Amino acid sequence: MRMLKKVIIFLLVLVALVIALRILNWFGATTAIEGIRRFNSLEEAHHQLRLRTLYLPSYFPDYLEWPPFEILGQTTPYKLVLLHIRNQESKEVVLAIRQVESAEVKPPATRLEPFHAGREEAVQLHEHTALLEEGRCADNAPCTRISWSEQSHHLNVILKDGREEILRIASSMEVER
Amino acid sequence: MEGVAFSFSQYVTQTVLHSIVILLVIEISLNVWEVRSPAGRFRYRIQTLFLPMLMYPMFQVLDPSRGSVYFITDRALFNSSTWLSIRLWEVLPLSILFGSILALTAGVTLVQEILPVIQKMLRWETGSPGFSSPPPDLEKKVEEMSNRMGIPSPSIRVLDDAEPFLFVEGTRYPVIIVTRGVLNDFSERELNNALVHELAHILRRSTSITLLAFLARMLMFYNPVSLLVFRRLIQDDEQVCDDLTVSVTEDPEGLASALKTFYFEEPEKAQPGYSSMIDFISTSSHNLLLQERISRLQAAGRETSRPAIGEFVITVVSVSVLCYFIV
Numbered sequence: 112m113r114m115l116k117k118v119i120i121f122l123l124v125l126v127a128l129v130i131a132l133r134i135l136n137w138f139g140a141t142t143a144i145e146g147i148r149r150f151n152s153l154e155e156a157h158h159q160l161r162l163r164t165l166y167l168p169s170y171f172p173d174y175l176e177w178p179p180f181e182i183l184g185q186t187t188p189y190k191l192v193l194l195h196i197r198n199q200e201s202k203e204v205v206l207a208i209r210q211v212e213s214a215e216v217k218p219p220a221t222r223l224e225p226f227h228a229g230r231e232e233a234v235q236l237h238e239h240t241a242l243l244e245e246g247r248c249a250d251n252a253p254c255t256r257i258s259w260s261e262q263s264h265h266l267n268v269i270l271k272d273g274r275e276e277i278l279r280i281a282s283s284m285e286v287e288r
Numbered sequence: 289m290e291g292v293a294f295s296f297s298q299y300v301t302q303t304v305l306h307s308i309v310i311l312l313v314i315e316i317s318l319n320v321w322e323v324r325s326p327a328g329r330f331r332y333r334i335q336t337l338f339l340p341m342l343m344y345p346m347f348q349v350l351d352p353s354r355g356s357v358y359f360i361t362d363r364a365l366f367n368s369s370t371w372l373s374i375r376l377w378e379v380l381p382l383s384i385l386f387g388s389i390l391a392l393t394a395g396v397t398l399v400q401e402i403l404p405v406i407q408k409m410l411r412w413e414t415g416s417p418g419f420s421s422p423p424p425d426l427e428k429k430v431e432e433m434s435n436r437m438g439i440p441s442p443s444i445r446v447l448d449d450a451e452p453f454l455f456v457e458g459t460r461y462p463v464i465i466v467t468r469g470v471l472n473d474f475s476e477r478e479l480n481n482a483l484v485h486e487l488a489h490i491l492r493r494s495t496s497i498t499l500l501a502f503l504a505r506m507l508m509f510y511n512p513v514s515l516l517v518f519r520r521l522i523q524d525d526e527q528v529c530d531d532l533t534v535s536v537t538e539d540p541e542g543l544a545s546a547l548k549t550f551y552f553e554e555p556e557k558a559q560p561g562y563s564s565m566i567d568f569i570s571t572s573s574h575n576l577l578l579q580e581r582i583s584r585l586q587a588a589g590r591e592t593s594r595p596a597i598g599e600f601v602i603t604v605v606s607v608s609v610l611c612y613f614i615v
Binding site for chain 2: 117118120124128129133135136139140142145149187219220222
């Protein structure tokens with residue numbers, strides 16, 4: 112009985128420590144200006160990251176769920192927005208859109224990466240040349256990736272689908288102001 | 289190379305953070321599990337020195353994605369990188385402050401622990417201190433005491449120094465070094481207790497344990513927690529040997545009396561100047577630690593039982609799991 116009491120006290124202390132760490136982490140995340148953060152909506156990300164431009168597709172295959180399941184972003188050391196969009200039925204992340212405002216960095220991987228590229232092809236997207244790659248995502252499922260630069264932005268779109276759908280999505284990407 | 293540097297900075301940050309959490313959990317555990325014996329406390333506290341050093345590589349091998357954005361956003365309890373990027377008064381990044389504390393600790397380690405070792409080695413190279421043969425009765429006494437404690441009788445050497453001190457040197461073939469000051473100043477009763485205390489260090493293999501702890505401490509030369517814990521461990525080790533001594537001599541007062549001769553003369557107050565201040569602090573802390581041991585010997589009912597292994601395992605497993613989520 113005495114031992115049980117000691118174990119309960121010890122567990123309570125651990126729970127208190129976990130709560131304290133969570134609070135400290137939350138405080139750090141709200142106070143820090145650097146580092147990646149999660150946002151509840153695109154509007155919140157747009158406002159808090161003080162984005163001048165945010166590229167979003169106007170075309171979506173029917174099976175995708177909107178709004179994005181996850182919106183991550185940061186302002187420093189460089190501006191980054193990372194969207195993950197799920198399949199409506201399977202709730203699996205099937206589309207990742209990454210927008211980075213610097214060419215000199217290695218941005219964080221999306222949830223679909225590492226992407227193992229197979230066939231590569233240069234395609235024309237608006238007035239820009241893009242690199243279209245067919246390959247496999249992290250879970251070895253067939254994937255396509257398209258990457259291009261527009262003004263000072265570097266964009267990557269990864270989709271668990273074929274080249275037709277990713278080209279449609281990428282072609283429909285417009286600046287959301 | 290950049291990747292290696294990044295991992296090294298993560299290693300340094302995480303070892304310090306993990307040390308803080310382990311120290312906190314271990315000290316709480318000692319109270320919750322009611323671990324009163326110095327041997328038990330030593331066993332718990334030494335984890336604060338070894339666990340942080342091993343955790344980061346172990347965690348990275350178990351889960352290479354542990355440092356990824358998704359681990360940080362989905363699973364981490366605490367992310368150090370966000371805190372280190374916070375700017376105090378919008379100017380001074382906490383990373384600079386954190387780095388300064390680590391640099392200061394590294395400086396203290398260098399001045400207080402590494403330089404004295406180098407100086408000692410150089411002194412021994414330029415001319416070994418004057419040793420003389422021990423009096424035959426001293427050798428006989430050590431032999432008798434060793435037999436009572438069930439250990440091989442160690443060699444004994446007398447150092448021609450008027451300051452009273454004695455210690456054990458060597459791990460495989462330990463040697464007790466006694467100064468002429470001890471032989472001149474100590475009463476028969478005090479000398480017996482002091483010698484049994486040194487034999488207790490040999491019985492417990494303190495030199496090997498302390499050497500391992502010292503190496504861990506040196507590898508984490510930047511870690512302020514290791515600095516504090518190492519000193520606490522030395523104190524725990526001394527208390528374990530005090531208990532062993534009393535169990536053999538049954539004379540705690542004799543040992544307490546011997547310890548009193550090791551008091552340093554304290555200046556009435558700290559003099560201005562850096563080195564005087566350091567001397568004042570080190571003298572005061574030496575005397576405080578000595579006083580703690582003397583008071584413990586003089587108090588009745590010292591706890592000497594060994595702690596339960598189950599509680600120890602619960603503590604180590606809990607703290608390891610907790611640290612996994614601190615990045």
